[in-house]
Amino acid sequence: MSIEIQAVSKSFGTFTALKDVSLKVPSGELVALLGPSGSGKTSLLRIIAGLESPDSGRILFDGEEATKRQVQERQVGFVFQHYALFRHMTVFDNIAFGLTVKPKKSRPSKQEIRDKVHNLLKLIQLENLADRYPAQLSGGQRQRVALARALAVEPQVLLLDEPFGALDAKVRLELRRWLRRLHDEIHVTSVFVTHDQEEALEVADRIVVMNEGRIEQEGTPSEVYDRPATPFVYDFLGSVNLFHGRVHEGTAQMAGLDLSSPENASAQDAPAVGYVRSHDIAIERDGNGSGAIKAEVRYLLSVGPLVRVDLVLSGSDRTIEAELPRDEADRLQLQVGEQVYARPRKMRVFVEDYQI
Amino acid sequence: MVGKGLHKKERKGATVTEPAWVRWLLISVALAFLALFLVLPLAAVFAQALEKGWEAYLAALKEPDTISAIRLTLITAAVCVPLNLFFGIVAAWAIAKFSFPGKSFLITLIDLPFSVSPVVSGLIYVLIFGLQGWLGPWLQEHDIKIIFAVPGIILATIFVTFPFIARELIPLMESQGREEEEAALTLGANGLQTFLRVTFPNIKWGILYGVILCNARAMGEFGAVSVVSGHVRGSTNTIPLQVEILYNEYSYAAAFAVASLLALLALVTLAVKTVSEWKMQQTISAAETER
Numbered sequence: 001m002s003i004e005i006q007a008v009s010k011s012f013g014t015f016t017a018l019k020d021v022s023l024k025v026p027s028g029e030l031v032a033l034l035g036p037s038g039s040g041k042t043s044l045l046r047i048i049a050g051l052e053s054p055d056s057g058r059i060l061f062d063g064e065e066a067t068k069r070q071v072q073e074r075q076v077g078f079v080f081q082h083y084a085l086f087r088h089m090t091v092f093d094n095i096a097f098g099l100t101v102k103p104k105k106s107r108p109s110k111q112e113i114r115d116k117v118h119n120l121l122k123l124i125q126l127e128n129l130a131d132r133y134p135a136q137l138s139g140g141q142r143q144r145v146a147l148a149r150a151l152a153v154e155p156q157v158l159l160l161d162e163p164f165g166a167l168d169a170k171v172r173l174e175l176r177r178w179l180r181r182l183h184d185e186i187h188v189t190s191v192f193v194t195h196d197q198e199e200a201l202e203v204a205d206r207i208v209v210m211n212e213g214r215i216e217q218e219g220t221p222s223e224v225y226d227r228p229a230t231p232f233v234y235d236f237l238g239s240v241n242l243f244h245g246r247v248h249e250g251t252a253q254m255a256g257l258d259l260s261s262p263e264n265a266s267a268q269d270a271p272a273v274g275y276v277r278s279h280d281i282a283i284e285r286d287g288n289g290s291g292a293i294k295a296e297v298r299y300l301l302s303v304g305p306l307v308r309v310d311l312v313l314s315g316s317d318r319t320i321e322a323e324l325p326r327d328e329a330d331r332l333q334l335q336v337g338e339q340v341y342a343r344p345r346k347m348r349v350f351v352e353d354y355q356i
Numbered sequence: 357m358v359g360k361g362l363h364k365k366e367r368k369g370a371t372v373t374e375p376a377w378v379r380w381l382l383i384s385v386a387l388a389f390l391a392l393f394l395v396l397p398l399a400a401v402f403a404q405a406l407e408k409g410w411e412a413y414l415a416a417l418k419e420p421d422t423i424s425a426i427r428l429t430l431i432t433a434a435v436c437v438p439l440n441l442f443f444g445i446v447a448a449w450a451i452a453k454f455s456f457p458g459k460s461f462l463i464t465l466i467d468l469p470f471s472v473s474p475v476v477s478g479l480i481y482v483l484i485f486g487l488q489g490w491l492g493p494w495l496q497e498h499d500i501k502i503i504f505a506v507p508g509i510i511l512a513t514i515f516v517t518f519p520f521i522a523r524e525l526i527p528l529m530e531s532q533g534r535e536e537e538e539a540a541l542t543l544g545a546n547g548l549q550t551f552l553r554v555t556f557p558n559i560k561w562g563i564l565y566g567v568i569l570c571n572a573r574a575m576g577e578f579g580a581v582s583v584v585s586g587h588v589r590g591s592t593n594t595i596p597l598q599v600e601i602l603y604n605e606y607s608y609a610a611a612f613a614v615a616s617l618l619a620l621l622a623l624v625t626l627a628v629k630t631v632s633e634w635k636m637q638q639t640i641s642a643a644e645t646e647r
Contacts (some may be wrong), residue, residue, distance in 0.1 A: 051538055078542040085537035098543035146539075153543055226592070237572040301623040 001062050001156035001189050002027040008057030017043040018054070019213040025206075027062075028187045030180070032200035035210035036236070042161055044210070048191065049159050049353045050074045060188055061156070074157075077150030077188075081162040083142040083330050085134040091145050091156055092130040098153035120148040123182070125284060140171040147179075151186075158193035164199065176203050198239045201225060209233050231350050234275040241281065241320040243274035243347070252349045255313060261349040271352040276344040281322035283309060283332060287341030295320070295342045297334050302326065309334065311342050367571065393493050401619045404612035416610035424590045425598035426617070428506065432594060433574040436513045440570050441563070444521025449555075452523075452529035469515055477515050478583025481508055504586030509594065512580040517573045521566035528562040528636065529555075540591070563636040564628065572625040576618055 003025040010018040018040045025031050033041040046052040048059060050071040059067045085094050095117045099108055108116065121127045126146040134142055149157060162356040163179070182202050183190055186194060194200050200207050201221045208218040209232075217229040228234040245254035250265040252258075254274045264272070281293060284292060298319065299310035307329035309322045322342060324332075334340070374378075406413055416422065447466060451459060469477060483489050485502040495502060503510045536558070540550040556563075578596040585592045594599065595618060602611035 004647045049542060050544070071538075072543075072544045072546065078539065078540055080539060082535060086536055086539075086557075097540070097545070097553075101540075101543065113367050149539075149543065154562040231646055238631040 003189065003191070004060040004063070005044070005048070005156060006058040006060065007117075008047060008054040008059070010047060010052065017021065018047075018214050021057070021213070021215055023208060023215060023218065024202070025189060025191060028188045029205045030183045030192070031208060032204035033191060033193045033208050033210055034195070034197060034200040034236075035332060036195055038212075040213040041195075041208050041210045045159050045191060045193050047159055049076050049078050050159070051078070057144075064075050074153050075153070077153065077155035077158045079143070079146050079150050079158070079160040080165050082167045083134070083139075083146045083166075085142055085149070087134050090131050090133055091121070091126065091137070092117055094134070094145055095149045095152050097149060098231070111169065116152060117203045120152055123151075124148045130321040131249075138171075139167045140175055143167065143175060144178075145271060147182075151188075155188065158188050158190040160190065162193050162195070164196075165194070172199070179203060201237075209236065228275075228348065231273060231275065234348060234350075239278045239323070241276045241278065241319060243276070243344075245272055246270065247272040247349055251345070254347065255318075256315075257291055257293065257344070259291075259344075259347055259349070261347075264349055264351055267351050273352055274344075274347045274349045274350050276320075276347045278308070278321045278323040279306075280346045281320065281345060282345055283322055283324060283334070284341045284342045284343055285312075287343075290345040292341035295340060297336050297338045297340060300334060300336060302329075308315075311340070313342075314339075336338075337341055398619055398622075401612055401616050404608060405616040407612075408609045412609055413613045413616075416607075416613035418574045419610065421590045421593065422610075422614055424600055425595050425614070428509070428592070429575050429594045431506070432510055432513050433571050435510050436517055436574045437567060437571050439514060440518050440521050441567060443518060444525055444566060444570075445563070447522040448525035448529050451526050452532075453534050463526070466519050469517075469519050474516055474577065474579030478580035479510050481512050481515075481580075485511075503584055504588065504592060506592065508584035509581050509592065512584045513555050513574050513577050516577050517570045518574060518578050520570035521563070524562050524566035524569070525559055528559055532558055561632045565632040565636060568625050568628045568632070572621060575621055591620055 004322045005021060005022075008018055008021045009016075015356075021040070021044060023044075025328045033044060035041045043052060047054050050066075050069060054067065057067075058065060061074070081191070086097065089097070096113050099116065101115045102108075115131070116352045118127070121130055123337040124147065126141060126144060126148075129137065130139065134145070137145065143166075147160075147163075160179075164175055167175065176199055179192075192203070196210055201224075204221060206218060209216045209224060211232050217224055217233045219227075224233065225237055228237060234240055243254040246251055246269055247261055247267045248269045250260060250262050252261040252264070252272055252274060254272075259274070261267075261272075264270075287294060294314040295311040296314060297309060298312050299308075299343065305326055307324050307326055309324060311320050311322060312318070313320065320342065332340075373563045375532065405416075447462070450456070451463060482503055484491055485495060485508065486492050487496065488502075489503075502511070527567075536554050537550050540554045545553065561594075575594075576596055577594075578600075581594055582597060582600075583598060585594070587593060587597060589601070595614060599611050599618070602614060623632075
């Protein structure tokens, strides 16, 4: 089922959660709503589910008006950050709940319910824990039960609110890969909320980046990551360095470098901000040719396969951060206090007015 | 998880513990206090009640006026407790699960009977329904008796006891949040199914606790009932009023025999309260580990 959100606004008291948001989620896709807390992503998810109603705007399911439909009629599966399992019921009863509350006419027989629950238990690989209570399960197991419970009623749409937010790093990684595989199998239209950019980039077919109740950008993970539409998206996805300078008719001047910036061809000597991702900064021993900035190594830190280098630009006390693969760092044999050259391989320039 | 918790507790106990003599002193002071002000009077009630033997005890309870007082007390409790149960669940539900304007005002209102002297609560009803009251003349015209009759006793008791169940449920329901109910709704359950299958099992021990407290107070209420009852023997006397009358007539054995019923009720209440509190604690900590 496809979802269409048309000009939805929502405020809670004086806080505006959503401002005129419109979005289309095509049938069968896995879409991530990505943004910092307070960006309105959870409100949007709850409005799609029918747990909140929008102040204005419409929600369409498969092109049909669904704004006024009750939660129960929307046929959505909702997975909560804190699982929201029924604590007084066993795993089996939790998963069976949605089937047992159906009206008599459409309720499956006891045997059908049992078969279905066992199939779902197999799917979430918890077949031998059917009689446990939620309190006896680990976080990852609880979230899988919550997912199975939501899938039991065969929802048209699966909505997940920070589904891995309460789990520790390793379980989170496993579970999100599992979710991706699951989605490839069952292809139910899914929307999930996250503030973790890595999670969104890895799991989603499309990413919707939200900020302050608005959509900043939507696109495939590589579109959003490689061609951020706004400074916010640049800032939010990956670690990034900021340069201040000016841009004039397609050429930006930043930190003493002349860089071409064709997207700002019409700019007339405007103040601008340049964004360079940490891994787009190369470190060189000799700065032959133009395009490199003299800098001093201030700090070195190995983070797994990467080495993070803090550099102080000479002639100022500004610090930038570079990330090198470990073998590259080994080859350079960097020492703290050394003079090197930093070369931004890719810079995205935004005219400053844009930000305001 | 459990092991970790225990470990923490042990460590905490080891660093903040007091010397043994301080602990024993504090414990014995507390126990002595309890013995003097609780156990001793309770024992005295039963001793006095049985002073003239088992036969006299039973005879005192079989006295028609006493039987009528017991019946009235049971009727009062049987009306008040279900009404307050309904009100308590509705109010707690509204307060814990929704936000609406005037919410804190409602909470204050629920607490009102706690802060008003029971005598005043009784007088309020006399002011409203009494002969000189606002509705008095109209009631008399239609031959409806409220004050100095059973309806007045029930009204006054409802007023005095209505915070008990709501007050018990509000913190419990607040601690559990709304997510389980929301999950039930997204799974297609209607409101009633959600209440019966999700909300109720989580609050049943709190409900029992509240009902027990409410019942004990409904049966034992003296001040408010005393004002509106008119003390008509065999017709508008409840157990506490009957005890007072017997006592004032110097029939001590009978007075204490009837009083022992209330004391027994208190003991049962205590037992049920302990069990339900313990069960409730379990549900709350289960809710917390889930977070």
